[in-house]
Amino acid sequence: xxxxxxxxxxxxxxxxxxxxxxxxxxxxxxxxxxxxxxxxxxxxxxxxxxxxxxxxxxxxxxxxxxxxxxxxxxxxxxxxxxxxxxxxxxxxxxxxxxxxxxxxxxxxxxxxxxxxxxxxxxxxxxxxxxxxxxxxxxxxxxxxxxxxxxxxxxxxxxxxxxxxxxxxxxxxxxxxxxxxxxxxxxxxxxxxxxxxxxxxxxxxxxxxxxxxxxxxxxxxxxxxxxxxxxxxxxxxxxxxxxxxxxxxxxxxxxxxxxxxxxxxxxxxxxxxxxxxxxxxxxxxxxxxxxxxxxxxxxxxxxxxxxxxxxxxxxxxxxxxxxxxxxxxxxxxxxxxxxxxxxxxxxxxxxxxxxxxxxxxxxxxxxxxxxxxxxxxxxxxxxxxxxxxxxxxxxxxxxxxxxxxxxxxxxxxxxxxxxxxxxxxxxxxxxxxxxxxxxxxxxxxxxxxxxxxxxxxxxxxxxxxxxxxxxxxxxxxxxxxxxxxxxxxxxxxxxxxxxxxxxxxxxxxxxxxxxxxxxxxxxxxxxxxxxx
Ligand code: CFN
Ligand code: HCA
Numbered sequence: 247x248x249x250x251x252x253x254x255x256x257x258x259x260x261x262x263x264x265x266x267x268x269x270x271x272x273x274x275x276x277x278x279x280x281x282x283x284x285x286x287x288x289x290x291x292x293x294x295x296x297x298x299x300x301x302x303x304x305x306x307x308x309x310x311x312x313x314x315x316x317x318x319x320x321x322x323x324x325x326x327x328x329x330x331x332x333x334x335x336x337x338x339x340x341x342x343x344x345x346x347x348x349x350x351x352x353x354x355x356x357x358x359x360x361x362x363x364x365x366x367x368x369x370x371x372x373x374x375x376x377x378x379x380x381x382x383x384x385x386x387x388x389x390x391x392x393x394x395x396x397x398x399x400x401x402x403x404x405x406x407x408x409x410x411x412x413x414x415x416x417x418x419x420x421x422x423x424x425x426x427x428x429x430x431x432x433x434x435x436x437x438x439x440x441x442x443x444x445x446x447x448x449x450x451x452x453x454x455x456x457x458x459x460x461x462x463x464x465x466x467x468x469x470x471x472x473x474x475x476x477x478x479x480x481x482x483x484x485x486x487x488x489x490x491x492x493x494x495x496x497x498x499x500x501x502x503x504x505x506x507x508x509x510x511x512x513x514x515x516x517x518x519x520x521x522x523x524x525x526x527x528x529x530x531x532x533x534x535x536x537x538x539x540x541x542x543x544x545x546x547x548x549x550x551x552x553x554x555x556x557x558x559x560x561x562x563x564x565x566x567x568x569x570x571x572x573x574x575x576x577x578x579x580x581x582x583x584x585x586x587x588x589x590x591x592x593x594x595x596x597x598x599x600x601x602x603x604x605x606x607x608x609x610x611x612x613x614x615x616x617x618x619x620x621x622x623x624x625x626x627x628x629x630x631x632x633x634x635x636x637x638x639x640x641x642x643x644x645x646x647x648x649x650x651x652x653x654x655x656x657x658x659x660x661x662x663x664x665x666x667x668x669x670x671x672x673x674x675x676x677x678x679x680x681x682x683x684x685x686x687x688x689x690x691x692x693x694x695x696x697x698x699x700x701x702x703x704x705x706x707x708x709x710x711x712x713x714x715x716x717x718x719x720x721x722x723x724x725x726x727x728x729x730x731x732x733x734x735x736x737x738x739x740x741x742x743x744x745x746x747x748x749x750x751x752x753x754x755x756x757x758x759x760x761x762x763x764x765x766x767x768x769x770x771x772x773x774x775x776x777x
Pocket of ligand 1: 302332427460462464508509511589590591592593594726727728
């Protein structure tokens, strides 16, 4: 019997029980599902942590492109609440190019526009943008009402391109499309592939050129990766999309190799570029020291040049020497602690590896909106089904890798570790977790409370929506989306900053002093029926 999982589900009504059961698995228990349901509609009213399609398209994928103007076509609230909320860092300008990230552009749709249509207002807004900023690229991102009234943003984009000779992409990324932000990634990727990538002619200057896909430069992560890659001798043609730009992405098709950092949000482009331009892609992970070294070695192996391999090993040795003392110190402080981690679609797994570097075990984990391959480590079949204007989206089909093993037993894991075999860092989350641990898809606040009570992790990593509820319960929480204003956490130097931050959090005795209010007094008071 999978005790903790069953207790967790026990509180639900029959209908909700049936649904949530398929999204929760407790490892190595025969009656827990072998596969996990994911990327399905959240139960209405369950208080899911997910975001919407517009957030995935506008906020995540196209938002960080600094020299493009992103205009929100919808009511003003959609633009305001997506303004500067994600910590994708960008240099203020590069080679004299503009940076529009600090701005929020919106058509401010009002009731008459909803009744009579908003295309004219959108075009007038773009005329204004052209007069004031003359960007080379404009992305139009629709929010919910636009799909309902049927404004044709793709047609507007074509008219803008013709009138001004710039690149314009219309995105039908209304919030309700799909089941989470994931649909927005797909839609955004389709537009970049069709209208941006391939437009440039600037060939790389050096022998080993790469693009980093799925790196959004949260807290400067992308800059730390670029630092190490450049030190080895790689040329970074473009980054999708952290500190990225239209100007560099145009030339992405001329690079030798694509690195896929966040597989969840960008595998679509990697596969499409493989089909269209023949560029191979490698799934990498620069979160965690071991994972970073492994990724760098995989790259060297790919290019198969003894000089590059030698340089890779030199840089790895130099970087490890630089951080060794700090890593050991923080490990001595953190070893043996336990963690819970629930983030969007890729970090929950990536960060387990960095936590492992410090001897921290992840006992409860999950994603907001990942797909089954992110949990189960499946191989992507090159099959993209979505029309280029993203009006119809269909998910990619995935199939099990040949010889794939879902879960290792404790004995097998111990044997592999003793033999020096590195665990597969690039498969799904489930196979890296241990017996008894729980994996939850599309977690909600009720389950979070229950899991904390049952597993009592020393630290819980999540997002802004749940952070303070967790801390009120006396458990340290750190935001894994925004790094709580810190970072970078990637690569070698980032690992040390991460170790420092969580050591500071865990050794702050404030947590021991907190008595949550519900331990001493009932939270809700009042009487039904008035009076
Ligand atoms: S930066 Fe990425 S790493 S892109 Fe994705 S799946 Fe979000 S915005 Mo929040 S932190 Fe998160 Fe991932 Fe990829 Fe970020 S885990 S939820 S949509 N995500
Ligand atoms: C999003 C963006 C988000 C939200 C973070 C959070 C981010 O999903 O719209 O809930 O703390 O990373 O900024 O994931």
